[in-house]
Amino acid sequence: MDFGLNPEQRAMLDTVDRLVATHLPPDEVRRRDREYDPPAHLLKAYSEAGLLALPLPPEYGGLGESWTSVTLVHERLGYHAAMAGSLFGTTVGFGSMSVLTYGSEEQKRELLPRIVSGDLRFSLALTEPGAGSDAGALITKARRTDKGWVINGRKTWISDADRADYLLTACRTAPDSKGSAGITMLLVPKGAEGIQMTLLEKIGNNCLTSWDISYDDVLVADDSVLGDVDNGFRNLMSTLHYSRAGQAANSTGQAQRAVDIAVAHAKERVQFDQPIARFQVIQHRLVDMQTRVDQARHVLYHLAWLISEGMRCRKEAAQSKMVATECLQFVTHHGMQILASAGYSAESDMQRLWRDARLYTFGEGSNEIQRDIIAREMGLQV
Ligand SMILES: Cc1cc2nc3c(=O)[nH]c(=O)nc-3n(C[C@H](O)[C@H](O)[C@H](O)COP(=O)(O)OP(=O)(O)OC[C@H]3O[C@@H](n4cnc5c(N)ncnc54)[C@H](O)[C@@H]3O)c2cc1C
Numbered sequence: 001m002d003f004g005l006n007p008e009q010r011a012m013l014d015t016v017d018r019l020v021a022t023h024l025p026p027d028e029v030r031r032r033d034r035e036y037d038p039p040a041h042l043l044k045a046y047s048e049a050g051l052l053a054l055p056l057p058p059e060y061g062g063l064g065e066s067w068t069s070v071t072l073v074h075e076r077l078g079y080h081a082a083m084a085g086s087l088f089g090t091t092v093g094f095g096s097m098s099v100l101t102y103g104s105e106e107q108k109r110e111l112l113p114r115i116v117s118g119d120l121r122f123s124l125a126l127t128e129p130g131a132g133s134d135a136g137a138l139i140t141k142a143r144r145t146d147k148g149w150v151i152n153g154r155k156t157w158i159s160d161a162d163r164a165d166y167l168l169t170a171c172r173t174a175p176d177s178k179g180s181a182g183i184t185m186l187l188v189p190k191g192a193e194g195i196q197m198t199l200l201e202k203i204g205n206n207c208l209t210s211w212d213i214s215y216d217d218v219l220v221a222d223d224s225v226l227g228d229v230d231n232g233f234r235n236l237m238s239t240l241h242y243s244r245a246g247q248a249a250n251s252t253g254q255a256q257r258a259v260d261i262a263v264a265h266a267k268e269r270v271q272f273d274q275p276i277a278r279f280q281v282i283q284h285r286l287v288d289m290q291t292r293v294d295q296a297r298h299v300l301y302h303l304a305w306l307i308s309e310g311m312r313c314r315k316e317a318a319q320s321k322m323v324a325t326e327c328l329q330f331v332t333h334h335g336m337q338i339l340a341s342a343g344y345s346a347e348s349d350m351q352r353l354w355r356d357a358r359l360y361t362f363g364e365g366s367n368e369i370q371r372d373i374i375a376r377e378m379g380l381q382v
Contacts, residue, residue: 047118060112078253083207085250093246142171204355315377
């Protein structure tokens with residue numbers, strides 16, 4: 001295993017830095033967070049820089065790069081801003097990989113080049129009021145008719161649903177089924193009649209808008225199925241390592257940013273006639289923070305390598321998501337203590353990182369569920 005970056009990967013990260021400096025400078029990040037204004041314009045810039053093409057095969061307009069390259073880009077975007085990383089993650093880690101992994105050949109040829117060109121976005125509509133961690137408890141139904149599928153039900157906490165061209169909606173299609181059986185993933189196009197969305201207010205990740213969605217006799221075409229009828233849950237599970245790797249990459253990037261902010265502040269802030277970085281207690285805190293980030297990064301790069309090699313990685317994906325998101329909470333918690341009042345200011349980047357971090361240990365599959373997966377992989381559920 002080689003942990004060194006090749007010249008192409010170095011050049012790619014330089015491109016990411018330049019792109020963000022041009023399209024999302026730090027003041028813009030602060031303004032957008034304050035005004036709940038997602039940086040949707042970044043998608044075209046990602047496309048022009050080739051970032052959306054990275055993991056896809058050339059026959060669908062892709063560059064056929066390794067998942068390690070995708071991970072490096074995602075981590076660097078997260079370093080600049082969570083909002084930049086999450087836009088990349090939902091498009092590449094979720095949208096592209098869902099279509100590529102379980103879409104039909106026709107869907108791949110139609111949808112993937114449009115993702116690469118930055119013209120197509122997806123949201124995952126899985127969670128319901130009664131189905132969070134227990135996603136198999138979902139009750140939104142789709143009935144097959146001679147005109148197509150008719151959907152009735154409700155989804156909640158669906159990210160960026162207002163900007164998605166398709167809501168990839170998990171529906172129960174086998175009427176008497178329970179749990180993960182009998183579910184189908186349906187592509188519901190933007191503006192479909194019978195959809196109503198309500199914005200949910202929340203305490204962080206302000207540029208990842210969250211929606212409650214009701215489906216009232218929503219009709220979609222017969223060929224709107226992505227994957228297999230009644231086997232959608234398994235289809236969805238087959239891509240979860242990509243989104244877990246994405247969450248880990250975004251969190252690791254943000255965590256490194258938090259450490260860098262804290263180090264800079266500790267060197268600059270003078271109390272008792274010396275920079276606070278001279279106090280051993282501050283030094284040790286910063287050492288522990290950087291060590292946690294390095295640990296998260298190593299687990300992440302190992303996972304990226306496993307994915308690139310097409311190897312089984314259920315345990316490592318759960319571990320990486322868990323380690324990185326808990327690292328981010330640790331470093332932002334201590335970062336806030338080191339910055340003290342300077343961190344508590346609404347102008348500070350540390351408070352945004354700290355607020356945003358709170359989501360990740362339960363979003364995208366809570367860390368309790370990740371621990372359950374790891375326990376299963378260790379053969380503990382005897
Ligand atoms: C900002 C945001 C964005 C989101 N984006 C999306 C999205 O785009 N699409 C989507 O479909 N969903 C989305 N979600 C939903 C998210 O995936 C869920 O919040 C998550 O799965 C947890 O579900 P829950 O909040 O209902 O918690 P619950 O399932 O009610 O869990 C509550 C607590 O109980 C614990 N728990 C539950 N079951 C077990 C168990 N068996 N063993 C041990 N502990 C357990 C959990 O770990 C958690 O600590 C989003 C949520 C948020 C807040």
